[in-house]
Amino acid sequence: MELSVNLGARSYPIVLGRLGQLGVRLARERAPGRCVLVSNEVVAPLYAQTALASLEGAGFEPTLVQIPDGEANKTLATWQGLVARLLELGVDRQTTLVSLGGGVTGDIVGFAASSTLRGLSFVQVPTTLLAMVDASVGGKTGVNTPQGKNLVGAFYQPILVLAAMDTLATLSPEEFRCGLGEVLKHAVLEGPDFFEWLACNAQAVLAQEPGVLEQAIARCCAYKAEIVAQDEREGGIRALLNCGHTLGHALERELGFGSLRHGEAVAIGIIGEAAICVARGHAPTAWLEALRTLTMALGLPIQAPGHLRVSAIVQSTRHDKKRAHGILTAALPAGPGRVTLSAVTPAELSVAAQAILPPEAECPS
Numbered sequence: 001m002e003l004s005v006n007l008g009a010r011s012y013p014i015v016l017g018r019l020g021q022l023g024v025r026l027a028r029e030r031a032p033g034r035c036v037l038v039s040n041e042v043v044a045p046l047y048a049q050t051a052l053a054s055l056e057g058a059g060f061e062p063t064l065v066q067i068p069d070g071e072a073n074k075t076l077a078t079w080q081g082l083v084a085r086l087l088e089l090g091v092d093r094q095t096t097l098v099s100l101g102g103g104v105t106g107d108i109v110g111f112a113a114s115s116t117l118r119g120l121s122f123v124q125v126p127t128t129l130l131a132m133v134d135a136s137v138g139g140k141t142g143v144n145t146p147q148g149k150n151l152v153g154a155f156y157q158p159i160l161v162l163a164a165m166d167t168l169a170t171l172s173p174e175e176f177r178c179g180l181g182e183v184l185k186h187a188v189l190e191g192p193d194f195f196e197w198l199a200c201n202a203q204a205v206l207a208q209e210p211g212v213l214e215q216a217i218a219r220c221c222a223y224k225a226e227i228v229a230q231d232e233r234e235g236g237i238r239a240l241l242n243c244g245h246t247l248g249h250a251l252e253r254e255l256g257f258g259s260l261r262h263g264e265a266v267a268i269g270i271i272g273e274a275a276i277c278v279a280r281g282h283a284p285t286a287w288l289e290a291l292r293t294l295t296m297a298l299g300l301p302i303q304a305p306g307h308l309r310v311s312a313i314v315q316s317t318r319h320d321k322k323r324a325h326g327i328l329t330a331a332l333p334a335g336p337g338r339v340t341l342s343a344v345t346p347a348e349l350s351v352a353a354q355a356i357l358p359p360e361a362e363c364p365s
Contacts, residue, residue, distance in 0.1 A: 001218055005137065005225045007232055010157045014137060014221050016214060019050050019125070019164040022098070023058030026123060029159050030096055032059030036086060038109045039100040040069035043127050046170055051100050051125065062098070063089060067108060072258035074104045074144050076152060082112045096121045096159075102128035102175075103135030103262070107153070110141030114156035124158045127167035129179025130263050133186065133220035136161045138228040138238075144257055148319035149249040155233050163217065168208065174261070177299040180205065181263025184298060185244050186220040188270060188291075191337030194219055195294075202297040240339050242322065243331040244270035247352055250316035251304050260304075267300040268356050274333050275355035276348045283334040288355075291333075306358040313353040314346055 001016040015025055026035075035055060039048050044066050055062040065085055067078055086097075097120055099109035106124050113122035124136035142153015168176065183205070187198045198205070204212040224241065231238035248269030252260055271291050277283040292302045304313075322329055328349075333339045344352075 001214065003218065003221050003225055005157070006229045007157060010232075012157060012159050012161065014161040014163065014225065016163045016165060016218060016221075018166045019047055019162075020054050022051055022123075022125060022162055022164075023054035023056070023060060025162055026055070026060070026096070026098070026160060027058045029123075030121060032061075033094055033096075034061045034091070035063075035096040035098055036065055036089065036091065037062045037098045037100055038065045038067060038082065038105065038112075040067055040102075040105050042069045043101045043105070043167075047100060047127065047164075047167055051098070055098070060096075065089075067105065069101070069104065070258050071104055071144070071252070071262065072256075074108060074257065076143055076145065079108055079111055079143050082108060083116050086112065086116050091116065091120065093117050093120065096123060098123045098125060100125045100127065101131075102126065103131040106131055106136050107141050107150070108143060110139070110156055110158065111143060111153050114141055114154040119156075121159050122156075124161045126161070126163055128171060129168060129176055129217070130182050131179075132163040132165075132217050133179060134182040134224065134241075136163070137221055137224050138241075139232070148253055148316075149257070151319075157232075163221075165214065165217075168213075173299075176208070177206075178261040178263035180298040181244075181261075181265070181267040181300055183216055183220055184267055184295060184300070185241075185270060186223050187294075188333050188336055189240060189243060189339050190219070190223050194223075195336035199290075199294050199297070202294065206299055239322065239329070239341055240331045243333055243339050244268075244273060246317060246320055246322070246328065246330040246344075247272040247313070247349075247356065249320060250313050251308070251356075253316045253319065254308060254312050255305065264301055267295050267298075268302065268304055270333060271295065271302055272352035272356040273330055276330075276344060276352050277332050277334040279348065279351045282332075283338075287335050302356070303358055304356050308353075308357060310350050310353040310357065314349045317349055 248265035
């Protein structure tokens with residue numbers, strides 16, 4: 001299955017396929033030559049040889065580079081180390097970078113591609129569900145800092161996304177469910193049809209039934225591709241894709257990056273941000289319950305760890321990169337397909353935080 005992100009000269013295909021197709025598919029986008037395959041210490045032992053063989057079989061001359069895995073390593077130091085290694089290898093502007101891994105690896109490799117020699121072509125080969133449905137599409141690259149998530153980076157589009165569906169076979173159940181947080185987000189954004197489809201097929205998706213899972217991934221990619229084509233650099237409608245991320249990023253920062261999986265944080269964040277809509281009278285309480293029910297059906301948490309304080313969560317939102325002139329704008333879900341951008345107050349963020357903490361943990365902000 002093949003989709004497309006339509007951005008004029010920067011357009012690129014999204015291919016739902018298998019890792020063995022990498023070389024042949026890349027050869028349709030770039031003439032075979034030198035390339036650098038960048039993977040991580042978890043994925044490389046499983047899949048690097050297949051990727052290298054595929055690239056070599058299509059006439060490419062690949063070199064393998066490994067970087068650390070995990071959100072805790074999504075740092076300026078890791079990015080700097082990768083750029084230094086690329087320069088040691090003597091890459092030039094005809095060298096293509098290929099990212100083989102999850103969202104963290106893709107973000108770091110994309111940022112390195114955007115900044116090395118002022119821009120190298122790069123390919124996303126996502127190997128996690130989360131990266132397939134979200135991180136690999138749209139050109140957001142970057143790293144975290146102690147102040148917050150993705151505060152240093154660039155918008156930089158790949159030339160190809162190959163979602164290697166066969167790599168999902170070795171994904172842990174926890175990592176697979178993490179990706180379902182972004183699937184849930186896309187269902188909330190797209191509208192009632194996808195939301196109801198996901199509710200009806202939650203168990204089949206969890207069981208990774210091939211046809212059902214591919215349909216879920218394709219719907220997510222198609223929706224995101226459409227949004228990115230309209231708003232590449234998040235000047236308007238693309239900000240809706242941040243649904244669940246205002247609170248989600250605050251939770252990740254407060255707990256320490258890597259302590260709570262990103263998709264889990266997003267799922268919890270969607271519930272908290274929906275609570276603001278209920279408090280405003282823009283959504284019924286039944287909507288909040290429907291969200292909680294589907295979130296649990298997908299094996300995702302609906303509450304943050306109880307030791308967090310409301311005040312700490314609210315304080316962490318002050319580092320959100322979407323804050324401008326002291327005002328924080330969030331993508332608030334009032335129902336399937338009813339997500340709007342709206343300024344939120346600290347008092348409303350307290351309401352959201354209380355909605356995602358166990359009752360005994362609720363504290364005044």
